[in-house]
Amino acid sequence: MSQFEPKIVAFVCNWCTYAGADLAGTSRAKYATNVRIIRFPCTGRIDFMLLMKAFQNGSDGIIISGCHPNDCHYTSGNFHARRRWMVFRSLIEFMGFDTERITFSWVSAAEGAKWADLVNEVTTKVRELGPFTEFKNLDYNSFNQLDNGAITK
Amino acid sequence: MEQLQNKVAELFEKGTISLMIGFQDGMSKGAVPCFVESVEQVKLLIYNSYCKNNLAVYLHKPEVKQAKKVGIFGNVATLRSILQLLSENQFWNIELTVMTINANQEFILFESIAEVEKYVQANFPQLTDEEKELIEKINTMSRQERWEYWKDLFSTCIKCYACRAVCPMCYCPQCTVESNQPQWIKVSAQTSGNMEWHTMRAMHLAGRCINCGECGRICPVGIPVHLLTAKMNLDLSKEFGSKTGYSASNGYALNSFNPNDKEGFIR
Numbered sequence: 317m318s319q320f321e322p323k324i325v326a327f328v329c330n331w332c333t334y335a336g337a338d339l340a341g342t343s344r345a346k347y348a349t350n351v352r353i354i355r356f357p358c359t360g361r362i363d364f365m366l367l368m369k370a371f372q373n374g375s376d377g378i379i380i381s382g383c384h385p386n387d388c389h390y391t392s393g394n395f396h397a398r399r400r401w402m403v404f405r406s407l408i409e410f411m412g413f414d415t416e417r418i419t420f421s422w423v424s425a426a427e428g429a430k431w432a433d434l435v436n437e438v439t440t441k442v443r444e445l446g447p448f449t450e451f452k453n454l455d456y457n458s459f460n461q462l463d464n465g466a467i468t469k
Numbered sequence: 470m471e472q473l474q475n476k477v478a479e480l481f482e483k484g485t486i487s488l489m490i491g492f493q494d495g496m497s498k499g500a501v502p503c504f505v506e507s508v509e510q511v512k513l514l515i516y517n518s519y520c521k522n523n524l525a526v527y528l529h530k531p532e533v534k535q536a537k538k539v540g541i542f543g544n545v546a547t548l549r550s551i552l553q554l555l556s557e558n559q560f561w562n563i564e565l566t567v568m569t570i571n572a573n574q575e576f577i578l579f580e581s582i583a584e585v586e587k588y589v590q591a592n593f594p595q596l597t598d599e600e601k602e603l604i605e606k607i608n609t610m611s612r613q614e615r616w617e618y619w620k621d622l623f624s625t626c627i628k629c630y631a632c633r634a635v636c637p638m639c640y641c642p643q644c645t646v647e648s649n650q651p652q653w654i655k656v657s658a659q660t661s662g663n664m665e666w667h668t669m670r671a672m673h674l675a676g677r678c679i680n681c682g683e684c685g686r687i688c689p690v691g692i693p694v695h696l697l698t699a700k701m702n703l704d705l706s707k708e709f710g711s712k713t714g715y716s717a718s719n720g721y722a723l724n725s726f727n728p729n730d731k732e733g734f735i736r
Contacts, residue, residue, distance in 0.1 A: 386728065395726035395727075396724075403672070403675050403701060403705065406704050407701060410697070412613070412617070414616075415734075451661060454659070
């Protein structure tokens with residue numbers, strides 16, 4: 317059987333991390349192809365529901381990345397986002413959600429190398445964690461109590 | 470009780486209020502919310518230990534807002550909701566007259582919102598021991614156990630949205646859960662959709678919930694949903710010093726920021 321290839325969704329801000337990923341590309345840095353980048357105007361736009369939606373649609377890991385604090389194009393978007401993530405993270409942790417699968421990071425437009433490293437690291441980590449079946453299995457278990465075994469695919 | 474009725478009658482005669490939200494005798498034992506519109510109905514008003522509902526939830530109803538001058542009776546939790554809602558600019562078009570009965574069973578009619586603030590601040594409620602214990606119990610579980618714990622609870626959720634209907638802070642005319650383009654949350658009551666719904670509810674109430682515990686009390690299948698928001702409140706007060714329903718000029722923790730916020734998970 318071939319090796320498990322995780323699907324990773326990256327929610328990135330237009331001004332820093334997207335440009336950083338661009339730099340990684342133009343400087344021909346090689347990094348894992350598992351990542352699907354979604355560009356947002358600002359980290360402040362990244363609603364927690366989008367993360368839920370990504371997991372709902374079968375992503376195994378999530379990267380959220382934006383400008384370093386004090387570098388936001390809109391002055392304070394990432395500060396607001398940071399607070400929201402702190403709250404969101406502690407909530408899902410309280411609910412027993414696997415927070416290992418969500419990686420938060422600051423990557424500036426000049427940090428193409430950091431972006432490549434980040435993607436590689438996260439891909440390795442999620443590959444070790446395996447497919448994210450906990451969330452998908454929720455419905456199977458509740459619908460089919462007799463089927464005690466988890467459906468993994 | 471008579472004091473309450475007399476005072477309300479007086480307010481009606483003076484024209485200070487045109488609608489009073491209070492409690493009346495319910496079926497068998499208990500109390501149900503009642504809306505008094507004239508002096509004749511004032512006799513209905515009662516107060517006893519069953520008067521636990523958070524009546525602030527009715528203040529958003531268009532019928533109530535039409536009355537313009539509204540009197541409301543409630544416990545500390547209700548007063549807190551009123552303060553929090555005032556800080557969210559929800560009552561710009563109605564005049565509120567607030568009354569309560571304190572721990573010594575004395576009737577209090579507040580002259581101004583500043584007095585309500587003073588009363589709430591002097592009697593600021595804490596989480597009950599039961600709630601604290603449960604949160605502590607969940608906190609000490611392993612991640613897997615926590616997941617199983619909530620999974621079992623959420624699998625019973627029937628998505629009746631009673632927790633939303635009873636919450637004075639849930640006043641959006643259209644809730645995200647009803648949005649179908651995009652469909653954020655699955656419509657059917659499946660565990661995954663239920664979990665998303667409760668996550669969303671807790672997030673939207675983080676820093677706004679006033680811990681009245683109505684959502685947990687009302688839940689027909691007994692899910693302690695109030696624990697999620699209670700936990701959020703504990704975190705928010707610890708990290709950002711937010712105190713919901715403490716004054717009518719409270720900020721909202723997630724609507725503001727501090728450049729020095731400390732977090733240990735962003736690389």
